[in-house]
Amino acid sequence: xxxxxxxxxxxxKKYPSDVQALANSALELSESMPEYSVTxxxxxxxxxxxxxxxxxx
Amino acid sequence: MILQKxxxxxxxxxxxxxxxxFARGEGGNVTVIFGDNGRxxxxxxxxxxxxxxxxxRLSQDAQVDERELYLVNYPEMEAKADLKQSVExxxxxxxxxxxxxxxxxxxxxxxxxxxxVIQEDKGARLVTIDEDGNSTTTRDYNEIATIxxxxxxxxxxxxxxxxxxxxxxxxxxxxxxxxxxSAGVRKLLDIDTLEIALRxxxxxxxxxxxxLETRATGELARVIKxxxxxxERSLExxxxxxxxxxxxxxxxxxxxxxxxxxxxxxxxRDLLMARTNMEKKELDLESxxxxxxxxxxxxxxxxxxxxxxxxxxxxxxxxxxRKQKHEIPSEIRRDLIDRLISxxxxxxxxxxxxxxxxxxxxxxxxxxxxxxxxxxxxxxLWRYLSGIRSHYEDIGVTTEGVLQKYAVVKNELLVTRRKLxxxxxxxxxxxxxxxxxxxxxxxxxxxxxxxxxxxxxQIHEEINILAEERDRLQLQRKEIEREQGIRDELSKRSTxxxxxxxxxxxxxxxxxxxxxxxxxxxxxxxFRELLDDEGKKTLRDIVVxxxxxxxxxDRWQKPFLANISAGQRQIMSIAFIAxxxxxxxxxxxxxxxxxxxxxxxxxxxxxxRKLLENVPKWCSQWIxxxxxxxxxxxxxxxxxxTKQWTKFYILKGAxxxxxxxxxxxxxxxxxxxxxEAEVI
Numbered sequence: 122x123x124x125x126x127x128x129x130x131x132x133x134k135k136y137p138s139d140v141q142a143l144a145n146s147a148l149e150l151s152e153s154m155p156e157y158s159v160t161x162x163x164x165x166x167x168x169x170x171x172x173x174x175x176x177x178x
Numbered sequence: 179m180i181l182q183k184x185x186x187x188x189x190x191x192x193x194x195x196x197x198x199x200f201a202r203g204e205g206g207n208v209t210v211i212f213g214d215n216g217r218x219x220x221x222x223x224x225x226x227x228x229x230x231x232x233x234x235r236l237s238q239d240a241q242v243d244e245r246e247l248y249l250v251n252y253p254e255m256e257a258k259a260d261l262k263q264s265v266e267x268x269x270x271x272x273x274x275x276x277x278x279x280x281x282x283x284x285x286x287x288x289x290x291x292x293x294x295v296i297q298e299d300k301g302a303r304l305v306t307i308d309e310d311g312n313s314t315t316t317r318d319y320n321e322i323a324t325i326x327x328x329x330x331x332x333x334x335x336x337x338x339x340x341x342x343x344x345x346x347x348x349x350x351x352x353x354x355x356x357x358x359x360s361a362g363v364r365k366l367l368d369i370d371t372l373e374i375a376l377r378x379x380x381x382x383x384x385x386x387x388x389x390l391e392t393r394a395t396g397e398l399a400r401v402i403k404x405x406x407x408x409x410e411r412s413l414e415x416x417x418x419x420x421x422x423x424x425x426x427x428x429x430x431x432x433x434x435x436x437x438x439x440x441x442x443x444x445x446x447r448d449l450l451m452a453r454t455n456m457e458k459k460e461l462d463l464e465s466x467x468x469x470x471x472x473x474x475x476x477x478x479x480x481x482x483x484x485x486x487x488x489x490x491x492x493x494x495x496x497x498x499x500r501k502q503k504h505e506i507p508s509e510i511r512r513d514l515i516d517r518l519i520s521x522x523x524x525x526x527x528x529x530x531x532x533x534x535x536x537x538x539x540x541x542x543x544x545x546x547x548x549x550x551x552x553x554x555x556x557x558x559l560w561r562y563l564s565g566i567r568s569h570y571e572d573i574g575v576t577t578e579g580v581l582q583k584y585a586v587v588k589n590e591l592l593v594t595r596r597k598l599x600x601x602x603x604x605x606x607x608x609x610x611x612x613x614x615x616x617x618x619x620x621x622x623x624x625x626x627x628x629x630x631x632x633x634x635x636q637i638h639e640e641i642n643i644l645a646e647e648r649d650r651l652q653l654q655r656k657e658i659e660r661e662q663g664i665r666d667e668l669s670k671r672s673t674x675x676x677x678x679x680x681x682x683x684x685x686x687x688x689x690x691x692x693x694x695x696x697x698x699x700x701x702x703x704x705f706r707e708l709l710d711d712e713g714k715k716t717l718r719d720i721v722v723x724x725x726x727x728x729x730x731x732d733r734w735q736k737p738f739l740a741n742i743s744a745g746q747r748q749i750m751s752i753a754f755i756a757x758x759x760x761x762x763x764x765x766x767x768x769x770x771x772x773x774x775x776x777x778x779x780x781x782x783x784x785x786x787r788k789l790l791e792n793v794p795k796w797c798s799q800w801i802x803x804x805x806x807x808x809x810x811x812x813x814x815x816x817x818x819x820t821k822q823w824t825k826f827y828i829l830k831g832a833x834x835x836x837x838x839x840x841x842x843x844x845x846x847x848x849x850x851x852x853x854e855a856e857v858i
Contacts, residue, residue, distance in 0.1 A: 159374060
């Protein structure tokens with residue numbers, strides 16, 4: 122993880138966990154993919170996050 | 179990164195094997211590389227980038243075809259062309275970085291075949307020696323790039339070269355400046371990834387909102403639609419704002435140009451007035467000359483008398499004498515005497531026979547008389563000469579006076595004509611009588627600028643209104659969803675995407691804001707170190723605004739950039755670039771060599787002194803590239819005073835297209851450097 126990414130992760134801590142999860146996925150994917158591909162991947166990621174949130178603990 | 183030594187062999191102008199050892203360490207960290215334009219000062223920096231990164235171009239080569247960039251020494255290739263042999267250009271660099279030693283070299287082959295230059299990479303090698311003396315070697319380009327990139331990222335290399343062009347660009351308050359700074363900050367932060375993530379989540383949100391809009395009904399559908407329209411309109415307005423800013427900038431430039439034209443016309447107006455007056459004077463003088471010539475012509479007769487004055491005087495005296503003797507007019511007229519002789523009889527009636535004494539006396543008498551015509555002429559001449567004799571002096575004085583006056587007026591006429599010619603040359607062929615047109619054009623530009631500024635304010639207001647409306651609509655949407663119990667999966671996804679997009683946007687703004695503040699603070703620190711005492715009284719802070727423009731604030735916290743001098747702008751740029759370099763290096767004292775290529779430009783002595791005294795403290799190594807007009811005895815004296823200057827190299831011409839690097843002891847350089855008096 123780059124220095125900048127670490128700093129961003131640090132700043133994300135004040136946001137809700139689902140926002141953190143989606144943002145982190147977006148950042149990781151963006152290190153190696155172009156914007157359009159990242160968007161397509163995030164469509165699946167966001168479904169998963171919502172599903173996990175809905176599941177009983 | 180601390181540079182130790184660079185060896186060049188047939189690289190660019192540097193024909194044959196040549197070496198530079200850089201000043202480093204506690205004993206001194208300043209190297210001066212001195213040479214005329216075109217001798218290869220920037221070539222030293224180019225060699226560094228080639229060796230470290232395999233870079234063949236600098237930013238100044240953006241418009242140059244790479245095939246026309248000869249890294250291999252051209253004269254050497256020419257010498258080997260007939261033998262069809264290639265020439266190897268090699269750069270070898272030794273440097274240290276946090277306890278490790280690195281030796282990197284890179285080579286390129288070149289030859290001239292059929293009048294075409296062919297260049298080919300020959301390879302690279304990196305030897306890394308750790309603190310214990312263990313060494314590893316690699317020839318793999320990617321591995322070398324990774325190791326070197328870890329020491330100094332390729333994207334940041336440009337921040338360690340300050341050249342006159344970069345400094346000049348930053349002094350202009352323009353979109354170029356903002357782009358330069360924006361690019362600098364973004365590179366520093368390495369936020370490409372963040373920006374991709376931000377755009378991707380935003381795109382995701384729009385996609386999910388569009389899906390929701392097609393599926394939602396009633397009030398919710400309406401609100402979602404309004405949100406979409408609000409966003410589209412905001413985007414449109416943001417784009418229009420950017421366009422207006424560029425148009426305003428162009429308008430300001432155009433107005434400046436028109437004002438410059440009008441100033442020229444005002445200058446010409448004065449010249450035109452002067453020309454008209456001079457032409458009137460010319461006519462007047464020509465008239466005077468004409469009158470004087472006529473006067474002289476009129477005096478020719480009298481003046482000519484001055485030429486015959488002596489003879490005239492002699493004649494007058496002769497006639498006068500004869501008058502005194504009563505020879506003129508004669509007592510008896512000659513024709514009467516002739517009659518008496520022919521009648522052989524005297525007036526008294528006595529007969530006069532030839533041969534007698536009386537006859538002889540009468541003959542003598544007759545001889546003394548003249549004929550009446552001659553007598554009359556002589557008497558007239560006598561009268562005339564009597565009349566003018568007393569005027570000789572007057573004629574002389576008056577004629578002299580007229581001649582003198584003629585000479586003076588004629589001279590004045592020549593001077594006037596010369597001045598007139600000079601004026602006519604200054605005015606030139608186009609007399610720009612179109613001041614009225616320019617004024618009208620200027621008014622049009624002003625009206626356009628006013629219109630744009632009004633539109634700008636209106637759009638800003640609309641953007642604020644749209645933002646407020648957006649907040650309201652988003653609250654309304656949440657309320658509707660809550661009331662309708664709509665928490666279906668699509669809606670949740672849309673909400674989450676929106677929240678994540680906002681979070682990343684906020685983080686982006688925080689990051690860039692913090693970096694701008696840090697750069698501003700460091701730039702202010704360097705700026706105040708470089709300012710003279712007068713400057714320090716007025717100028718306080720450098721701030722990088724949200725739109726990436728640089729502003730200087732005075733002691734009353736008012737924007738002051740428009741009022742600072744060209745020299746102050748220059749040191750402001752230098753301070754700013756140093757702050758960027760500091761941010762890139764990540765430390766207060768840059769552990770990177772700082773190359774400055776002819777940075778003195780418009781700097782006063784005091785500012786130069788400050789720069790020379792302070793830069794050695796900012797960085798671990800300073801390599802100053804300078805021409806003879808930039809670096810003279812004054813600068814040498816200041817630098818010696820820092821006790822940090824230990825290396826001096828002069829780049830000398832060594833035949834066409836070749837340069838020789840020569841080391842000179844810093845205490846022996848004065849003879850090579852200009853004195854200030856020589857510049858004047």
